[in-house]
Every structure is written in C-alpha cells, then in structure tokens.
Amino acid sequence: xxxxxxxxxxxxxxxxxxxxxxxxxxxxxxxxxxxxxxxxxxxxxxxxxxxxxxxxxxxxxxxxxxxxxxxxxxxxxxxxxxxxxxxxxxxxxxxxxxxxxxxxxxxxxxxxxxxxxxxxxxxxxxxxxxxxxxxxxxxxxxxxxxxxxxxxxxxxxxxxxxxxxxxxxxxxxxxxxxxxxxxxxxxxxxxxxxxxxxxxxxxxxxxxxxxxxxxxxxxxxxxxxxxxxxxxxxxxxxxxxxxxxxxxxxxxxxxxxxxxxxxxxxxxxxxxxxxxxxxxxxxxxxxxxxxxxxxxxxxxxxxxxxxxxxxxxxxxxxxxxxxxxxxxxxxxxxxxxxx
Numbered sequence: 001x002x003x004x005x006x007x008x009x010x011x012x013x014x015x016x017x018x019x020x021x022x023x024x025x026x027x028x029x030x031x032x033x034x035x036x037x038x039x040x041x042x043x044x045x046x047x048x049x050x051x052x053x054x055x056x057x058x059x060x061x062x063x064x065x066x067x068x069x070x071x072x073x074x075x076x077x078x079x080x081x082x083x084x085x086x087x088x089x090x091x092x093x094x095x096x097x098x099x100x101x102x103x104x105x106x107x108x109x110x111x112x113x114x115x116x117x118x119x120x121x122x123x124x125x126x127x128x129x130x131x132x133x134x135x136x137x138x139x140x141x142x143x144x145x146x147x148x149x150x151x152x153x154x155x156x157x158x159x160x161x162x163x164x165x166x167x168x169x170x171x172x173x174x175x176x177x178x179x180x181x182x183x184x185x186x187x188x189x190x191x192x193x194x195x196x197x198x199x200x201x202x203x204x205x206x207x208x209x210x211x212x213x214x215x216x217x218x219x220x221x222x223x224x225x226x227x228x229x230x231x232x233x234x235x236x237x238x239x240x241x242x243x244x245x246x247x248x249x250x251x252x253x254x255x256x257x258x259x260x261x262x263x264x265x266x267x268x269x270x271x272x273x274x275x276x277x278x279x280x281x282x283x284x285x286x287x288x289x290x291x292x293x294x295x296x297x298x299x300x301x302x303x304x305x306x307x308x309x310x311x312x313x314x315x316x317x318x319x320x321x322x323x324x325x326x327x328x329x330x331x332x333x334x335x336x337x338x339x
Contacts, residue, residue, distance in 0.1 A: 009334060014166045049146050082112070085197065119167065164288065167294020168294055178329045184324070240326055255278065
C-alpha cells in the first residue's frame with residue numbers, strides 16, 4: 001500500500017487576448033440580442049483564438065504556470081496528458097509538441113479525447129499511473145480547446161457558447177489520505193449524435209474534397225445535452241462520493257464543466273446544495289470544453305477558495321455522452337522525495 005497520496009500541487013491557465021462580448025456577437029447573430037444570450041446561457045463574453053494561436057501554445061503557457069506553482073522543473077515530469085479534440089494536428093499527439101516545447105525529456109505522453117469530461121479523465125488516468133508506478137513522481141494534465149476554429153459564427157446553437165483556452169494541473173505526491181480519493185464515470189451513448197463534429201473523421205475525411213458546411217462545423221442539440229446532464233451527472237457525482245466515503249454535505253467546493261450557467265445552478269440546487277458551494281466563470285469565459293474544468297480550478301485556487309483539508313468535487317459531461325466526477329482532499333504540500 002502506498003504511503004502517499006496523489007494530489008494537485010500546481011495549476012495554471014491561458015486564454016486568448018481577444019474577448020468577444022455578446023454585443024459584438026450579435027452583430028453577426030442579428031436575429032438575437034445580448035440579453036437573450038445571457039438569459040439563456042448566463043454567458044456575457046467569450047475568448048477567441050487569434051490566427052497565430054495554437055492548442056500547443058496555450059497548453060505550454062498554462063503548463064509553465066502550473067510547473068512554477070508546483071516548484072518543480074520540466075525534467076521532473078514523468079507523464080504529460082493532453083485532453084482535447086482540437087490539437088494542432090490530427091497526429092502526432094499535441095502532448096508530444098508540449099513535451100518538446102517544455103523540454104520535459106523524461107515524460108511519457110499521450111492525448112485523451114473524452115470531450116468536455118476529458119480533464120477529469122486525464123486527472124484520473126494520471127493519478128492511477130502514479131499510484132502504480134513509483135518512477136512517475138509528477139504528472140502534467142492539460143485541457144485545451146480551440147473551439148472557435150470549428151464554429152459557424154452564424155449558428156446560434158453553438159456560437160453563443162464556445163470559447164478557447166487551456167487549463168493545466170501538476171499532480172505530485174501529497175500526504176497519505178490527501179489528494180484524489182475516488183473517481184466515477186458513466187456513459188449513455190443513446191444520444192451519440194446529439195453533439196458532434198464529423199468533418200475530418202475517417203467517415204468524413206478532409207482529403208480530396210472541398211469544405212462542406214453541413215459536416216465541417218460543430219453541431220449541437222442543446223436540449224438533448226441539458227436532459228443528459230440533469231439526468232446522469234448527479235448520479236455520477238453520487239457514485240464518486242460513495243466510492244470515496246464522502247457525504248455530499250461535506251463537500252466544500254464543487255467545480256463543474258463550465259457549459260451553461262443555468263445548467264450548473266440547476267444541478268447544484270437539484271442536489272440540495274446552496275449556490276455558494278460552487279464557483280463559476282462561464283459567464284466571463286464561455287464554454288472551453290476540455291479546458292473548462294482546468295481553467296475554473298486554476299481561478300478558484302488563485303482566489304483562495306481552496307485550502308488544505310477542504311473537500312473538492314470535480315464534475316463534467318462530454319459528448320457521447322460521457323460523465324465524470326472525482327473527489328479530492330485538497331493539500332498541495334509536498335511530503336518529500338523519500339515517499
């Protein structure tokens with residue numbers, strides 16, 4: 001049995017410089033209003049990647065902040081996991097580019113594509129690896145998306161939500177009983193086609209064809225997403241709580257995938273908790289997909305909302321539909337290399 005836990009010891013995030021307000025978006029979406037967008041989603045603005053921006057660029061910037069916060073060097077990292085559907089290339093994996101740019105020469109790399117629940121999936125995969133392989137003392141998990149490269153800016157079903165950016169976390173050894181306590185996952189694939197991006201996949205390859213707007217933009221059924229989230233996310237959360245022997249009332253902070261402010265508030269209240277148990281940034285940042293939990297975690301930690309001993313719950317839903325939740329006892333202190 002390990003005499004240490006695996007916890008989040010460093011965090012950081014990176015956002016584009018361009019900010020788009022609802023007023024600016026409505027110059028394109030002329031059939032709606034800023035007030036309607038805010039009422040429907042809670043989103044007031046979103047971040048838009050510039051022409052020269054890249055998934056690897058945002059990832060490296062967020063990673064450098066997390067590494068600095070953790071007090072380690074890139075050579076101390078034994079594993080890099082990038083969670084994204086929008087890497088620089090279809091292959092090689094963007095985690096390899098991140099490893100190269102950071103000069104993290106000792107790190108194993110791989111990408112995870114679990115859509116908006118990717119960051120929780122990546123944290124769990126990394127912590128599992130660290131608990132069974134003593135040689136991996138630190139791991140870097142990054143969530144990154146450049147959604148707006150795949151959005152029809154005139155599509156009201158997607159343009160009002162999606163944003164770009166990256167969030168990163170460094171995992172390290174923490175005192176036994178702290179760090180990650182349990183994770184739970186669930187998949188309901190009955191609505192597989194409800195949220196999708198088909199262009200570029202092997203069923204709709206981009207080679208030898210011209211751009212096709214019917215398949216080369218993200219498509220989203222918002223009602224199906226809402227129904228899936230309110231049905232299955234609470235049950236996934238309860239399963240993570242059960243596995244960690246933690247009561248819901250003992251959770252100090254819930255951080256959700258930042259998809260829709262109204263959805264987050266609905267789920268928190270449905271579970272019988274006050275809204276002050278959660279922290280949100282979707283209103284200011286928009287939906288950054290696999291990056292959103294990493295970004296909101298970074299902001300929450302920077303604001304002092306987490307302190308040693310507090311219980312943290314992360315929860316998200318991604319296309320497919322796949323759900324993830326994890327329970328943590330927050331303690332970013334390092335017990336020493338003897339463990």
